[in-house]
Amino acid sequence: MHLLDSVPSPRLILMSGSSTAFGVDSDLLSRELEIPVVNASLYYKLGSRFMMNQLKATLKKGDIVRISLAQVLTSEGDYHEKLLAADFYPPAKHWLHFASFSEEISAYAIHRLCVYGISKLLRHFWGKSSVLRSLYS
Secondary structure, eight states: OOHHSOOSSSSSSEEEOOOHHOOOOOHHHHHHHSOOOEEOOGGGOOHHHOOOOHTTTTTTTTTTEEOOOOOOOSSOOOOOHHHHHHHHHHGGGGOOSSSSHHHHHHHHHHHHHIIIIIIHHHHHHHHHHHHHHHHHO
């Protein structure tokens, strides 16, 4: 996001999954094309809608966006992964999309249970179980 906010337009913005995030040399591409390149590719489980919403907030006149959609990249992505991203980068909450209010409530409830409930449960039993401590020591 810092690069998207700081690199001047016109620029080439790459959007895809992690194969593009880790597999493209943006500096080399920028030198060859003689235009700034920002690799905005993210983890595929965030979904293409999430990624496109991220880009919509930062696009400027003259920008070129190259979208590479992989076979496993879905529009909706995985709600738990998107909510984790929003936990670490709060502005990402604006890029979330839910089909209905009940879907949103369900996603948040399951996410909170996974993130906080299970970790609390494991910490609780960790202190009481010599078997768990020996497995992970």
